[in-house]
Amino acid sequence: MNKPFAITLNPGSSLANRTGSWRTERPVYVDRLPPCNNQCPAGEDIQGWLFHAESGNYEKAWQHLTKDNPFPAIMGRVCYHTCEGACNRAKLDEAVGINSVERFLGDEAIKRGWKLVVPTAETGKHILIVGAGPSGMSAAYHLRRLGHRVTVYEAGPMLGGMMRFGIPKYRLPRDVLDAEMQRVIDLGVEVKLNAKVDNILETMQTGKFDAAFLAVGAHIGKRATIPAGAVSKIVDAVSVLRSMEHEDKPMLGRRVVVYGGGNTAIDVARTAKRMGAEPIIVYRRTRDKMPAHDFEVEEALQEGVMIKWLSTIKHAGDSSITVEKMELDANGFPQPTGEFETLEADSVVLALGQDVDLGLLNGVPGLEVTDGVVKVDANMMTGHAGIFAGGDMVPTERNITVAVGHGKKAARHIDAWLKGEKYEAPAKHQLATFERLNTWYYSDAPKTVRPMLDVIRRQSTFEEVQGGLDETNALFEARRCLSCGNCFECDNCYGVCPDNAVIKLGPGKRFEFNYDYCKGCGLCVAECPCGAINMEPENI
Structure with a gap:
């Protein structure tokens, strides 16, 4: 078997000498937080689903993406993709077209009929969602996947809220909107249209709901x-x-x-x-x-x-x-x-x-309304126990991505509250900065330009203005990701280690160090493309 190209010492002598005793610092594999993930208001693991997409496993990428966001085809069209503004690749050439790949995955799911996993364990709890817009339907989706029974009351005649009534068809085709709304219903979410809630406490009492999430859009x-x-x-x-x-x-x-x-x-x-x-x-x-x-x-x-x-x-x-x-x-x-x-x-x-119509909150004790929005705590619960709120109803930037993120966050806190617990979000890793990358390892790859409808047709029709990617350029765009701060098994550390101290654990399992033979030279850290290894003081 040929030795990796950068190994210069005889493996036998290296192992015999146990060079690890010379160390003052040791390399440690770490996971850093990619700036795109950190920026996403919906809390997507962007780098995680891009990893699957760049291998061509689009369904697995979609399943990974929809753990956080159930509407990739919608978001791939209407999200203002601030993640791309934070992308480290923008300092190298141009940001990765994250939004474009997300739209491609969403469209593929609709075209190929990919299904979400239906929960098998039922909790017996029943949650009321008021409003079938992005925040309400996001909460319904996540609560249903946690095994709760969910009923959505929507004052209007159709699903989608401000996605439907505030975004023109040339930006968001209605067949795309309908498909991703239906997917949530297919999980077993019950929806009541033309059902305006005039008094939240009465509705909760009549329907015997255990908790409520208020997600009324700003329709006034x-x-x-x-x-x-x-x-x-x-x-x-x-x-x-x-x-x-x-x-x-x-x-x-x-x-x-x-x-x-x-x-x-x-x-x-x-x-x-x-x-x-x-x-x-x-x-x-x-x-x-x-x-x-x-x-x-x-x-x-x-x-x-x-x-x-x-x-x-x-x-x-x-x-x-x-x-x-x-x-x-x-x-x-x-x-x-x-x-x-x-x-x-x-x-x-x-x-x-x-503005938001807050009439349904009249007479609810404990609620605090300021400047036309409802005050909520860090758990997204209002001053009245069991009533949570998000989206346009609370003090926040008003856009669909934020609303979808609120729905997910509220679902987790509602689930914990129903169990008598408190949800604690996992601690964030240290941010993966551009300075930690070795960008010379990455090949030049200009960003894919998406097609635009010609101006003449844009002036007279409601055809979609912005085109999408096909399978070829979606794969290319996904592969432009630098995997900032997270090992993608490029084998560089394995190849450059002079002491055979890096052990391969197999596909998808990354590596580990054999500290008996590592002398702490730091070559692996210096040559890691994505900044996923750190030198730490030796524990004596």
């Missing part, structure tokens, strides 16, 4: 005080987007002014464009201050949406609006200039944020 559009004529048509963005799910589409006219600067403003303007309107977004600050994601703004501009920066609406008439030009002061805050302009407008759509 905020209003602004705009002087307007009697026949002025002023509507809110959430109502416009919600009405797109029904047969009676909103009648906005041809000249549509959207007031606001968030992602919802962009969504409703792009929707109006596809309906044949000529939308103009009026926003009181500059582009760099706009809360909407820049790529969304750029796509809107490509599609012909006009944006009037540094402007605010002062008056709305029956066929026009008056806007006042603004300027930023020394602190970056917009100030009026006294200069006015008239814009033709058939309708004004307000996209100024959303």
